[in-house]
Amino acid sequence: KVSSVQDLIAVYRDLATGCDYPLHLGLTEAGMGDKGVVSSTTALAVLLQEGIGDTIRISLTPDPGGDRCREVRIAQEILQNMGIRSFTPQVIACPGCGRTSSDVFQHLAQDIERHLRSCMPRWQRIYPGVEELSVAVMGCVVNGPGESRHADIGISLPGNGERSVAPVYENGKKTVTLKGDDIADQFKQRLEQYVIARYGQSGPANTVA
Numbered sequence: 185k186v187s188s189v190q191d192l193i194a195v196y197r198d199l200a201t202g203c204d205y206p207l208h209l210g211l212t213e214a215g216m217g218d219k220g221v222v223s224s225t226t227a228l229a230v231l232l233q234e235g236i237g238d239t240i241r242i243s244l245t246p247d248p249g250g251d252r253c254r255e256v257r258i259a260q261e262i263l264q265n266m267g268i269r270s271f272t273p274q275v276i277a278c279p280g281c282g283r284t285s286s287d288v289f290q291h292l293a294q295d296i297e298r299h300l301r302s303c304m305p306r307w308q309r310i311y312p313g314v315e316e317l318s319v320a321v322m323g324c325v326v327n328g329p330g331e332s333r334h335a336d337i338g339i340s341l342p343g344n345g346e347r348s349v350a351p352v353y354e355n356g357k358k359t360v361t362l363k364g365d366d367i368a369d370q371f372k373q374r375l376e377q378y379v380i381a382r383y384g385q386s387g388p389a390n391t392v393a
Contacts, residue, residue: 187213189227196231206238216245225262232266273300273317276335289323289341292368299372311383337378339371
C-alpha cells in the first residue's frame with residue numbers, strides 16, 4: 185500500500201511484469217476532497233490504460249458525516265470514462281459562457297443526472313444496454329445543437345438574447361422544441377420515451393444508430 189501516485193504506478197508496473205496474479209488497484213490515504221479524487225483518478229487511469237489491474241478501489245477521507253458511497257461512484261466513473269464498463273447514462277453538459285445568462289442549464293444538468301440515477305434500478309431490469317445512453321444538456325442554442333446531435337438525446341436551453349425555446353435532438357435529428365416553465369419535466373418525459381423506444385424489448389433497440 186502506497187499513498188504516492190508515482191510510487192503506486194511504479195509498483196504495479198513491476199508487479200504486472202513480475203507475477204501472474206490478479207492485481208487490486210487503489211491509492212491508500214489519497215486524502216480528502218478534490219485532492220483525493222484527482223490523485224486516485226490519476227494513478228488508476230494510467231495503470232488501467234496500460235491494461236494493468238483486475239479490480240479497483242477508491243479510498244478517500246470522508247467529510248464529517250459524509251457518504252462513503254461516493255467512493256463507489258467515483259470508481260464507477262473512472263471505469264466508465266476509461267471505456268471499460270458502463271454503469272449509468274452519461275450526462276454531457278457545457279461549462280457555460282457569455283451566452284449563458286442564467287444558471288438554468290446547470291440546475292437542469294444536475295436534475296437530469298439525479299433523475300437518471302434514480303431511474304437506473306428500474307431501467308436496468310427491463311431495458312438492457314441503457315447504461316450506454318448519452319444525454320446532453322447545453323446552455324444555448326448557438327453551440328448547443330452541435331453537442332446535442334452527438335449525444336443520443338440532447339437539449340439546448342435558451343441563452344442570453346435567445347428565444348425562450350429549447351430544441352431537443354434525438355439520434356442527431358431535431359425532434360421537438362420544448363417551451364414553458366416545465367421544460368425539465370417535459371424533457372424527462374422525452375427521455376423516458378426515448379429509452380422505451382430504443383431499449384425496450386419491442387422497440388428498435390438494436391437498430392438505432
